[in-house]
Amino acid sequence: MNIRKIAIVDDDPNSRKNMKFRVEDSGFEPVIIEGTFGNNKKRLIDTILGLDLYGVVSDHHLSPGKMASFFGAELLADLYDNQIPNILITQFFDQDADTSIRKYRQKLPAVIGRGGSDDYDLIGNLLKMSEKEFKEGPSHERKPHRALIRIDNMQRSIGEGLIEGIITNWNSDVTVKFPTELIPKNVQSQMNRDKVNRLLAFVNTGAVDSRELYISDIHLAPSFEGIDGLD
Incomplete structure (x- = not known):
């Protein structure tokens, strides 16, 4: 053998x-x-x-x-x-x-x-x-799902190439950090540094540990494209 x-x-x-x-x-x-x-x-x-x-x-x-x-x-x-x-x-x-x-x-x-x-x-x-x-294909823990990422204070959350936010449909009590470069440049340019920002992304929300999370395909939530009501 x-x-x-x-x-x-x-x-x-x-x-x-x-x-x-x-x-x-x-x-x-x-x-x-x-x-x-x-x-x-x-x-x-x-x-x-x-x-x-x-x-x-x-x-x-x-x-x-x-x-x-x-x-x-x-x-x-x-x-x-x-x-x-x-x-x-x-x-x-x-x-x-x-x-x-x-x-x-x-x-x-x-x-x-x-x-x-x-x-x-x-x-x-x-x-x-x-x-x-x-x-x-990915297991339950690795399968990507559409998720909302809330960034309460963009100015404060950016540091050393990182940004932090809350993935509300994973765990709204845990702040997750991720490389700012994962956010496309055109999306970064439209984010407001003085207000709450909401992003949509694909996240493996079945992950048990925050270290297992990945974030991909980030873009602005619809509220930033002319739809009111989230604030």
Whole structure:
């Protein structure tokens, strides 16, 4: 029986070694990706696509060890388009969830914190979940729905490339931050910095944890297109 291969993308030698053991214990053959790729994401993707792989496990921060200047999330988002099951691992899940991970979260079925579980089946189960999304579509927790995002104070909520708002049909008690660049420039130009802004977007409102949320296809709510009554 052929053992399926899993590529490991990580800039830290110790982390690569630890992940190698986890991949082996999950019943796969680990393939360590080595080298320096700078900002040449295409070369790294071509290297991965040239291998006979079942899936990819990647660290999020690839720059400290000078492996790549881009994030692992960006790499895996492109591999998602090639329908390669993948898992993103990060030591800074809480720190990056709203920023460099949320930017690509729609194409990241499985994101876990480093060392967060001793379950030897975890890698295999998460890769199967990722594969299932390609074959059957998103799960309840990952399926996008039209949602309303309320931004009470745009001036206050913008900082360090982030904006914060309340996704009212997900959890009206929780403020969610997301990269401002997810809002198209033409929409940003029409938003009022002194009043409540309401945006429509697609959000996976079945998510249990705010770190699992993704936001896409943002545009102005109808009230900003001449329909009164929301204020």
